[in-house]
Amino acid sequence: MPYSELHFKRAWAEISLDRLKKNALYCLSLLPPSCQPMYVVKANAYGHGAVKTAELLSGELNAGWFAVSSLDEAAELRHAKIPGEILILGYTPPQYAGELISCGVVQAVTDLEYAKALSCEAIKAGGRIRVHTAIDTGMTRIGLGSGGSCGRAVKEAYSISSLPGLLAEGIFSHLSSADGAGESDREFTASQIKSFLQIKKELARLGFVPRYSHILNSAGAYIQPGEVSSFARFGIMLYGISPSPDICLDGKIEPVMELKALVAQVKEVPGGVPVSYGRSYVTGGRTRIATVTVGYGDGYPRLLSNRGRVLIRGKSAPIIGRVCMDQLMVDASGIDGVTAGDTVTLIGRDGGECISAWELAGSCSMIAYEIVCAVAERVPRVYIREK
Numbered sequence: 001m002p003y004s005e006l007h008f009k010r011a012w013a014e015i016s017l018d019r020l021k022k023n024a025l026y027c028l029s030l031l032p033p034s035c036q037p038m039y040v041v042k043a044n045a046y047g048h049g050a051v052k053t054a055e056l057l058s059g060e061l062n063a064g065w066f067a068v069s070s071l072d073e074a075a076e077l078r079h080a081k082i083p084g085e086i087l088i089l090g091y092t093p094p095q096y097a098g099e100l101i102s103c104g105v106v107q108a109v110t111d112l113e114y115a116k117a118l119s120c121e122a123i124k125a126g127g128r129i130r131v132h133t134a135i136d137t138g139m140t141r142i143g144l145g146s147g148g149s150c151g152r153a154v155k156e157a158y159s160i161s162s163l164p165g166l167l168a169e170g171i172f173s174h175l176s177s178a179d180g181a182g183e184s185d186r187e188f189t190a191s192q193i194k195s196f197l198q199i200k201k202e203l204a205r206l207g208f209v210p211r212y213s214h215i216l217n218s219a220g221a222y223i224q225p226g227e228v229s230s231f232a233r234f235g236i237m238l239y240g241i242s243p244s245p246d247i248c249l250d251g252k253i254e255p256v257m258e259l260k261a262l263v264a265q266v267k268e269v270p271g272g273v274p275v276s277y278g279r280s281y282v283t284g285g286r287t288r289i290a291t292v293t294v295g296y297g298d299g300y301p302r303l304l305s306n307r308g309r310v311l312i313r314g315k316s317a318p319i320i321g322r323v324c325m326d327q328l329m330v331d332a333s334g335i336d337g338v339t340a341g342d343t344v345t346l347i348g349r350d351g352g353e354c355i356s357a358w359e360l361a362g363s364c365s366m367i368a369y370e371i372v373c374a375v376a377e378r379v380p381r382v383y384i385r386e387k
């Protein structure tokens with residue numbers, strides 16, 4: 001086994017490639033024929049491993065498009081010889097025009113000034129950069145037309161389409177509220193889609209018909225707004241996590257990542273004994289404490305001190321005291337036979353019990369996206385294939 005695949009068990013993340021594939025097939029099933037999937041593998045595929053994720057999707061599902069957030073992330077995929085197109089959703093300094101060209105990637109452009117700078121650098125580098133122009137339809141993050149100034153967005157997108165050194169092959173926008181359950185969220189999403197289609201129509205009137213136009217993220221595709229987008233940019237749902245606790249996808253997608261660790265030691269203590277830094281927990285009576293080999297240095301949120309729970313031998317055990325950098329303690333009084341070396345499930349299923357990323361997130365005012373993205377680099381990803 002190559003060294004990079006070896007792992008000496010302490011804290012590790014099991015990544016099910018079968019579930020990843022199943023989730024991707026579910027994502028595909030949501031799309032009308034005019035819409036292709038673009039798999040979002042930014043932030044190391046939300047902590048799941050960008051190269052392995054992209055390899056599976058291109059190898060087994062013929063995935064044609066990936067989205068990342070930076071040139072670094074794009075270069076990692078190219079270095080791993082991932083075929084397929086790559087869209088960089090975030091900012092790349094114009095000085096890297098040469099790298100954008102040699103990597104053969106597509107760059108998002110945020111505004112006219114940036115497009116002009118990129119155009120100059122592309123000419124200097126002696127090539128053309130493929131770009132998708134971002135349109136701000138209400139997210140107020142990147143793109144043309146902030147604050148609803150559609151007329152200006154159209155003019156600028158049109159100017160960008162004729163800049164030398166650039167190949168303006170797409171326009172795109174991002175939905176801010178497609179995961180919301182409220183009436184006003186639904187209305188806002190509809191208004192974003194409407195402005196986007198309006199801008200597309202006016203560009204066509206000027207004679208610019210981009211090859212691609214896309215606005216849907218996971219939640220946007222889930223609400224199935226019809227034929228409005230050439231791509232659905234699937235992130236969170238691909239990893240088997242719902243975009244929001246308000247959207248129930250049980251039975252449709254399955255979490256790809258399980259986070260596990262080991263029991264290092266078990267000790268029985270009487271009542272009145274303080275546990276961990278700061279003595280924030282004091283045992284109420286005789287307690288069996290299990291020390292677990294994971295902590296905030298592995299990305300497990302310290303905010304779960306005295307709030308979270310873990311699974312051991314199919315049973316739930318509450319975290320007591322503060323989460324340390326490399327270890328945490330749980331009250332394992334209710335778990336018969338618990339012993340050093342037992343597997344501890346921080347995220348995932350053990351017997352009939354399950355802890356989801358949303359459960360962890362809910363206990364500490366986070367979102368499930370943060371939980372999986374935060375799993376530290378030192379936690380080995382162990383890829384699992386059953387079939």
Ligand SMILES: *Cc1c(COP(=O)(O)O)cnc(C)c1O
Pocket residue numbers: 040042089174216217218219233234235236237243
């Ligand atoms: C991250 C991101 C996505 C994916 O969003 P999910 O909610 O994870 O599906 C899509 N589009 C853009 C522009 C993004 O930044």
